[in-house]
Amino acid sequence: MSNAKSATDATFADVVLKSEKPVIVDFWAEWCGPCRKLGPILDEISVEYSDKVEVVKVDVDANPAISAKYGITSIPAVYLFNGGEVQSTVIGARPKQYFEKEFADVLK
């Protein structure tokens, strides 16, 4: 189960930057092994904390502009956006509990 959405270069501003709720953005790609491990963990977070945050996935391969804009050079990269600004970043696949701690401000 997942409540995660996808965003593209074209929709990023609407889906992420203008979101009323804080947004956890997962920059990922098909070829990236750790990204495939992290996907289901963020899916879980999207369900469990659906009242608090949005989870949005960005395929860096298909959306180079937005990845370049945020200077992504390592994936998985998970950025927490709040009010259109980057509030916190996590590089590399981490266990669910790590995100719960790192993003505690918005997940509570």
Place this chain on the structure above:
Amino acid sequence: MSTEVTPASEVRDVIIVGSGPAGYTAAIYTARADLKPLMIAGSVTAGGELMNTTDVENFPGFPDGIMGPDLMENLGQQAEKFGTEVMYDDVTSVELEGAIKTVTLADGQEFKARTVIISTGSAYRELGVDGEKRLVGHGVSSCATCDGFFFKGQDIAVIGGGDSAMEEAIFLTKFAATVTVVHRRDSLRASKIMAERALKHPKIKFIWNSEVVSVEGEAKVTGARLNNLVTGEQSDLAVTGLFVAIGNDPRVDLVKGVLELTEAGTIAVESRSSKTSIKGVFAAGDVVDPTYRQAITAAGSGCVAALDVEHYLAEQDS
């Protein structure tokens, strides 16, 4: 095959912590011995180090090579086919003393068993220099297969001289304009076949006898400051990416202060066995091996641990 799940409260015969070649081989053997192993595979580390590699050409039985993730998928299927129960969770603590051991997961669940096999592998070693931590995700990387894509047409560096470093350097030539290998010594530690491939590669350059002193760059990597270990001269290497492959350290956090360790930091085992300093606790794979650290030696050592577990349980029951 049996898919029934043993209730959490029950005391199992064996719990395996870690899911690289050692863990999966231990699982295959203990499952076939009808010990119904429970494997705690890790939530994001499942499959271990091979999950981030590409072609594995030296694992016996695959004349055309096999992709690291495919090999791990196969091992996993083989372990589950014989009844291994796999949980994709992380172990946060272990109680190993006494006849019944307890393994606690990140969500608080506890599992008990008469034996535990620790096969937690090793973790990527950092350079430990200024700028490195700050620039992780902004040019500093430890995963060429994940991040090579971001360095199309750029000049980048690989730090290290072993097989992993050569594999990364060769892989990265698919994307980068040039790959400079920076190595502390004047020759490569890598196997001859990998070393020759790298040395002959038109896109790969070498800087010998040199170590990285600091990683430079404000928001992203712009270069590395190098120190020549022979002349003592410092120089700047202009690169936009730095892939670190200087080796691995055994992952012993769970058992530090509990199990005896060696000077190399690996779990100490008795002679050629997998027996640790605590009865009923066995260890296998990179976490016990400061020397060979191959997928096949890890697999072999997982088999040893499984047979040691069988023997130990049989002795306890007799």
